[in-house]
Amino acid sequence: MKQVLFLLVVAFALLAGVLVEPSVSSYLEQRSELEDVKAERAALEAEIAEINADIEGIIDDEGLRHEARCYGPFVQPGEEVYSVPGLNGCVVSSPN
Numbered sequence: 001m002k003q004v005l006f007l008l009v010v011a012f013a014l015l016a017g018v019l020v021e022p023s024v025s026s027y028l029e030q031r032s033e034l035e036d037v038k039a040e041r042a043a044l045e046a047e048i049a050e051i052n053a054d055i056e057g058i059i060d061d062e063g064l065r066h067e068a069r070c071y072g073p074f075v076q077p078g079e080e081v082y083s084v085p086g087l088n089g090c091v092v093s094s095p096n
Helices: 002-059 061-071
Strands: 080-083 090-093
Touching: 002 061
Parallel strands: none
Antiparallel strands: 080 090
């Protein structure tokens, strides 16, 4: 009698394991995907903040002048604009 009861308990435990395993693995996979999405969201939010900071720097008059001189064909009479890598775009030379 004890052997039959033991076999029933083992069979029930195996059946429970077979039924629960897909749910647990699916849950763990979804948690992993959630962490990946959260990391991607944080990276995108940082990129948005950087872009907004760049926009704020261009909106004021001095930033707009800088963008027009360095990246557009607009200079003041007598100015020469030199593009220098690593120096925020360009160097403006004005004869004084």
